[in-house]
Amino acid sequence: MLFRSQSFEVSGPYKPSGLSGTTSRDKIFVCHPSRGDAGADEQLCAERILSELATRAYRRPLAEEELQDLLAYYRDGAAVNGFEEGIRSGITGILASPYFLYRIETPPVNVAPGETYALDDLTLASKLSFFLWNSIPDDQLLNLATSGQLRAPGVLAAQVKRMIADPKADSMINGFAGQWLGLRSLEAKVSPDLLMFPNFDDNVRKAFRKETELFFGDILRNDKSVMEMLTANYTYVNERLAKHYGIKGVYGERFRKA
Numbered sequence: 001m002l003f004r005s006q007s008f009e010v011s012g013p014y015k016p017s018g019l020s021g022t023t024s025r026d027k028i029f030v031c032h033p034s035r036g037d038a039g040a041d042e043q044l045c046a047e048r049i050l051s052e053l054a055t056r057a058y059r060r061p062l063a064e065e066e067l068q069d070l071l072a073y074y075r076d077g078a079a080v081n082g083f084e085e086g087i088r089s090g091i092t093g094i095l096a097s098p099y100f101l102y103r104i105e106t107p108p109v110n111v112a113p114g115e116t117y118a119l120d121d122l123t124l125a126s127k128l129s130f131f132l133w134n135s136i137p138d139d140q141l142l143n144l145a146t147s148g149q150l151r152a153p154g155v156l157a158a159q160v161k162r163m164i165a166d167p168k169a170d171s172m173i174n175g176f177a178g179q180w181l182g183l184r185s186l187e188a189k190v191s192p193d194l195l196m197f198p199n200f201d202d203n204v205r206k207a208f209r210k211e212t213e214l215f216f217g218d219i220l221r222n223d224k225s226v227m228e229m230l231t232a233n234y235t236y237v238n239e240r241l242a243k244h245y246g247i248k249g250v251y252g253e254r255f256r257k258a
Helices: 023-028 039-058 062-096 122-132 138-145 157-167 167-180 183-189 202-221 239-245
Strands: none
Touching: 039 062, 122 138, 122 157, 122 167, 138 183, 157 202, 157 239, 167 183, 167 202, 183 202, 202 239
16 A cells, blocks of 8 residues: 655754754864853964865965954954854855955066966966866865975876876866767757667666766776777666666666776
């Protein structure tokens, strides 16, 4: 028999005490002021939180005057509703900063208009991260750039390999393949004759796209020749796509090399 629920009710929580911990809150509140001593302890904790957040958001070390500006936001918020409201206000200042919203390149002082120049390590790290991850540099990349080690022999190449191997590079791989190979228009352009391919459906069409993304990612991550896209004797399939190709022994929705 089939039973259908027409309504349900959720009650609670009962006797809550403060906000529950979450991954996002833990990343923001790397310290907590002592309950018994509000003054200087809160100020030091706020400096640490806002300094670390702004360093990540601006993709570079924070200048002292920039920290003081953020602490002014903090003090305004804390005066209204305590420490956490002050931090929220400080984060608002970070998110509204042009150094967070834009990737600003400042040329060296003595460079003439139109003259080429080498990027500094922090700018290079930011460009590399947004290209490969579509996101800000992580701590390892930022620390190398801050310490001036990013261009040391072998370091930059090692960082590129590390970042491409990271799952965060999937967005770049899928985006590049989508533009280069036209995968973004696959759903609109691939409409085979259903009399000839009666088992073709939207699941197969979507599997074509996933197959190509995984195949291209394998070539990129393993530093293979682009010619392998024409000569490879393998691909990536799930059960539905394997059935379409006539490949036996593949079961389930998970894509695997075959």
